[in-house]
Amino acid sequence: MELVRGLHNLRERHRGSVVTIGNYDGVHRGHQHMLASVREHSQRLGLPPTVVTFEPTPREFFEGAAAPSRLMRLREKVEALPLYGVDRTVVLRFDRQMQGMGAAEFVDRLLVEGLGARQVVVGHDFRFAKRREGTLATLREAGARHGFGVEEVGEFLLDGERVSSSLVREALGRGDLERAQKLLGRPYRMAGRVMRGQQLGRRLGYPTANLALHRKVVPLWGIFAVRVSGAGLVDHPAVVSLGTRPTINGTDPLLEVHVFDFDGDLYGKYLDVDFVQRLRDEKRFESLDALVAQMHVDAAQARAALGN
Numbered sequence: 001m002e003l004v005r006g007l008h009n010l011r012e013r014h015r016g017s018v019v020t021i022g023n024y025d026g027v028h029r030g031h032q033h034m035l036a037s038v039r040e041h042s043q044r045l046g047l048p049p050t051v052v053t054f055e056p057t058p059r060e061f062f063e064g065a066a067a068p069s070r071l072m073r074l075r076e077k078v079e080a081l082p083l084y085g086v087d088r089t090v091v092l093r094f095d096r097q098m099q100g101m102g103a104a105e106f107v108d109r110l111l112v113e114g115l116g117a118r119q120v121v122v123g124h125d126f127r128f129a130k131r132r133e134g135t136l137a138t139l140r141e142a143g144a145r146h147g148f149g150v151e152e153v154g155e156f157l158l159d160g161e162r163v164s165s166s167l168v169r170e171a172l173g174r175g176d177l178e179r180a181q182k183l184l185g186r187p188y189r190m191a192g193r194v195m196r197g198q199q200l201g202r203r204l205g206y207p208t209a210n211l212a213l214h215r216k217v218v219p220l221w222g223i224f225a226v227r228v229s230g231a232g233l234v235d236h237p238a239v240v241s242l243g244t245r246p247t248i249n250g251t252d253p254l255l256e257v258h259v260f261d262f263d264g265d266l267y268g269k270y271l272d273v274d275f276v277q278r279l280r281d282e283k284r285f286e287s288l289d290a291l292v293a294q295m296h297v298d299a300a301q302a303r304a305a306l307g308n
Contacts, residue, residue, distance in 0.1 A: 001082040004090045007114055015116030017050040017088070018042045021128065023057050023165070026071035027080040029185045030163035033156040034121060039085040041119040041151070048087040050115060053077065054094040061094045069217040071165055071172075076191050090115070103134035107142045117148040124152055158183065172220040175278035187227075187274040188220075190242075190255060194266045206295050208241075208256040209266045211273070218242065218253050225277040225302035228259055231269035236262065239302035240273060243282035258299070260308060277305040 004010060018041045024031050035049070042049040055074050059067040072080065078089055092098060092110075101109075106129045111117040120139060128134035136152055143150045155162045163183050171179040172188060180188045192211035221243050227235040238259045245254060257273060259266075279301050285291040302308075 001078070001086060002088045003078055004088065006091070006093060007109055010090070010114040014088070014114065016047050017115040017117050018045060018047050018119045018121065019050045019052060019111060019115055019117045020121045021052040021126070022123070024051060024053050024077060024081065025057065025165045026168050026184060027077065027084065028071075028163055028165065028168055028183050029158065030156040032084050032185060033163075034123065034153050035081075035084040035086065037151060037153050038121045041121065041149075042085075042087075045118050047118055049085055050088040050090060051081055051086050052090045052092065052110065052115075054098070055091050056094055058094050061099065065216060067217075068166070068169060069219040070215055071168055071188075071219060073191075073214060076189070079191070100130055103129035103138050104142075105129075106134065107139070107146070111142070111148065112146050117146075119149045119151065121151045121153060124154055126152075169219045175220065175222065177224075177275050177278060180275075187276065189272055189274050191230075191270065191272045192255065193270050194268060196267060206258045206292075206299070208258050209269075209271060211255040211257065211271060213253050213255055216253070220275070220278075222281050223279045223298050224275050225279060225305035226257070227274045227276060227306065228257060228271055229274070230271040231264070231266055233259070233262070233271075235274070236260070237303065237306040237308040238273075239279075239299050240275075241282065245282075260299070260303065277302075279305070 004014065018038055020034055020038050038049045057067065074091065081089055111120065120143065122136065122139065126136055126139070136150070140150045157163070161167060168180055168183045171183060177188060190211070190213065192213060194209040195212050224240050224242065226238050226240050228238045229235060236259055238257050240258070241256045242253070244252065255273065257271065279298055285294065
């Protein structure tokens with residue numbers, strides 16, 4: 001899949017596209033429903049299916065730390081979209097300039113001049129541009145002038161509820177990984193590069209691969225049974241702690257992965273962590289001995305949950 005960062009990097013060869021626009025956080029089953037329509041138009045027209053998304057998200061730009069937690073970092077999103085047939089992702093920086101762009105300018109610069117859109121696929125509640133002035137009607141009028149079609153895709157319902165990123169966050173927040181997996185169509189995943197830490201886990205008998213999350217707010221916390229892929233591992237059983245490590249007065253969120261029955265070097269490697277079952281809340285222990293005793297329990301429970 002091709003990644004294009006910014007309007008200024010669109011070239012003549014990018015003209016002629018089937019386009020959908022949105023945050024696509026989580027690439028959940030509602031998004032997959034939308035992407036299925038994009039693929040159908042792409043096959044009909046013989047043009048590349050293209051997702052346009054924003055970094056940071058508009059809500060992160062306007063609300064800062066009060067914005068909802070992300071389900072995915074940008075890299076995770078870019079890796080997930082090709083699984084559903086996306087050939088090209090265009091990432092637009094959401095800044096003051098983007099905030100002030102009117103609907104007509106947005107259509108002209110992105111859809112007409114930048115991507116030469118032949119078909120645009122959006123959701124029923126789609127709004128865009130400055131003060132959300134752009135509507136489906138605006139888009140259809142522009143399409144009639146510039147020669148692109150517009151399809152409105154309806155809600156995707158599961159058990160009577162509209163599947164959304166918010167619904168996935170709610171499930172993760174209460175530790176309902178089974179529900180989250182049903183909404184996503186796959187296990188919830190976090191990914192990152194293994195960095196060097198304090199090596200406390202190794203001294204305690206539980207060496208961990210520490211993944212920096214590059215985000216202040218995460219959608220779930222606690223101790224989990226997981227499966228790990230990457231660096232030669234495929235769905236390998238593991239137990240993780242996701243939190244701030246209160247026993248040693250940590251502050252930033254960190255994902256610590258103890259890979260069962262593995263003694264290789266993972267430093268600098270990129271790992272995918274699929275969450276399977278929540279075991280307990282993160283808590284502060286009065287001593288490292290008490291922490292180690294609980295780690296024994298966590299490891300046993302994780303092995304049992306994973307059938308290992």
